[in-house]
Amino acid sequence: MPLVDLDRFDFLYANRVKGMKSSATRDLMATLSRPGIISLAGGFPDTRVFGEEAFREISANVAADSAQALQYGPTSGLEGIKDVIVDVMEAEGTRAYAEDIFLTTGAQQGLDLVGKVFLDEGDAVLCEGPSYVGALNAFAAYRPRILHVPMDRAGMIPSAAREALKKARKQGIHVKFIYTVPNFQNPAGVTLAAERRLELLEIAREYDLVILEDNPYGMLRFEGEPAPTIASLEQRSGETDRVIYLGTFSKIFAPGVRLGWVHAQPGILHKINIGKQGADLCSSNLSQMLIHSYFKHADWRAYVKRLTLLYKERRDAMLDSLAEFMPNEVHWTHPEGGLFVWATLPSYIDATAMLPRAVAKNVAYVPGEGFYANGTGKNCMRLNFSFVEPDKIRRGIELLAEVVRERMELRGDLERGSRTGDRLGERRSSSAVGTDRR
Structure with missing residues (x-):
């Protein structure tokens, strides 16, 4: 169904619709079906185990x-x-x-x-x-x-x-x-x-x-x-x-x-x-x-046990990969079960703005701000390990770490450029004062 900027029935909708938002995970689904994408975004159990x-x-x-x-x-x-x-x-x-x-x-x-x-x-x-x-x-x-x-x-x-x-x-x-x-x-x-x-x-x-x-x-x-x-x-x-x-x-x-x-x-x-x-x-x-x-x-208990053994292996692969590839400035949780790891990036990195670059490198995650009602969590992301094989998890985290480092290096370049500009401004100011003295 095509998206439109203006809906001509907007005046008829209930007020409650104003508070309703689409799920970031759901919105990502079309992108994640693209061949080659390593999706660390969805919260999918691995139904292939059932048989x-x-x-x-x-x-x-x-x-x-x-x-x-x-x-x-x-x-x-x-x-x-x-x-x-x-x-x-x-x-x-x-x-x-x-x-x-x-x-x-x-x-x-x-x-x-x-x-x-x-x-x-x-x-x-x-x-x-x-x-x-x-x-x-x-x-x-x-x-x-x-x-x-x-x-x-x-x-x-x-x-x-x-x-x-x-x-x-x-x-x-x-x-x-x-x-x-x-x-x-x-x-x-x-x-x-x-x-x-x-x-x-x-x-x-x-x-x-x-x-x-x-x-x-x-x-x-x-x-x-x-x-x-x-x-x-x-x-x-x-x-x-x-x-x-x-x-x-x-x-x-x-x-x-x-x-x-x-x-x-x-x-x-x-x-x-x-x-x-x-x-x-x-x-x-x-x-x-x-x-x-x-x-x-x-x-059914044996089936759940098979699932937990599988997910543990993938959880371990994700934690090991994060420790191997991510910069020291990135932190993450260590879940004892479940499906997710929560990663916190340096405060100046916007995970939503970074997502298109990650997808361009064939890895996806869910940005953190969707998990807050007040717009915070911009420098966080949710990573899912339950549906991806360990080797793909490792490659996905490696690619994601490259994107994070790019953002960090860009920030460093901007800060260095700003400091250089400040020093140039100081020299110009000093030269002008000297001219006035002469």
């Missing part, structure tokens, strides 16, 4: 009940898939009940439905800075304020979260919920420390907020001990109503099935049910039955 034979087998199982697979289903999801989700959440140490689970068309729809249910224009969401761009885009339709809280190696900084909430309260800003990706965060790759998860719960109680725990990567751990989910910590405290947990099959099965879930208390699920009825009526029965067939009859 054709396994797919044929589960498809045959579903075909035996094709009438139900091709029919409408309940808005909240089929009962069989809810039992699967109970098992998956139990594998991460979170107690779940089928009646507290609601199926969504990907966890992305869960983000949109939570925004629809909770946010009025001018309300606020407290979240990490940087934060998952898909969440920022989902919330943007409801025109909230986004309050970014800085992170360090242990995730969101609780004292900064408290300060942001205190400031918002003084300004009369109504914060509705805290949004966090606690495990191997997208885009930064860091994990929220266990003690900070408890502190985040305390902050939510203190300010009477909901916590939206988005956990797509929790089972993709390469090293270290897993931290308890925030939902499980709330359960241990005797509460069960403050944490909304989002899960997805995109990372532990396949993103193409577009199936996720919300685990929350009944009052919240009732509102989400109404919101989903108006959106798509129900998620695909076919997808639900494919997943049910696989998780009930195959060793």
Whole structure:
């Protein structure tokens, strides 16, 4: 569809459209399909690991009940898939009940439905800075304020979260919920420390907020001990109503099935049910039955283990390549799992402006500013390692380092030129003064 500078129906669009932005990753897709491009941009799981034979087998199982697979289903999801989700959440140490689970068309729809249910224009969401761009885009339709809280190696900084909430309260800003990706965060790759998860719960109680725990990567751990989910910590405290947990099959099965879930208390699920009825009526029965067939009859834990071993090898290749090729002025995170590394360039380098040069050298990444609602993060970039073979990762980082060095050398040339100009100006000024003396 052609792009136009002026849309003649602009006067008819809802105000909420003004806050909606396209995802930088989505916009890159056409470029990334170009032959020869090494894409470190997308957040793609490697679905090639699943295998054709396994797919044929589960498809045959579903075909035996094709009438139900091709029919409408309940808005909240089929009962069989809810039992699967109970098992998956139990594998991460979170107690779940089928009646507290609601199926969504990907966890992305869960983000949109939570925004629809909770946010009025001018309300606020407290979240990490940087934060998952898909969440920022989902919330943007409801025109909230986004309050970014800085992170360090242990995730969101609780004292900064408290300060942001205190400031918002003084300004009369109504914060509705805290949004966090606690495990191997997208885009930064860091994990929220266990003690900070408890502190985040305390902050939510203190300010009477909901916590939206988005956990797509929790089972993709390469090293270290897993931290308890925030939902499980709330359960241990005797509460069960403050944490909304989002899960997805995109990372532990396949993103193409577009199936996720919300685990929350009944009052919240009732509102989400109404919101989903108006959106798509129900998620695909076919997808639900494919997943049910696989998780009930195959060793899904072994499949996830194969994925994590593969991703660890690629993570290691990326970290080794960054250490080998990148200038000392560049820094990056060391994720213990997940799909992403977050790189920080010298402050004077604009990663968005640099991207066309990188693509011209056949390597791509996602610029950092898209992961902030306030335009910061310009000197940062998100690098994905899950979908690219180690040798291509190494070559991609080598090419990217060349582009970074070009930018740094250009900056050096400009600074040297500026200093030379200053010295010339000083000599001219000195000569003129001397002339006056004569």
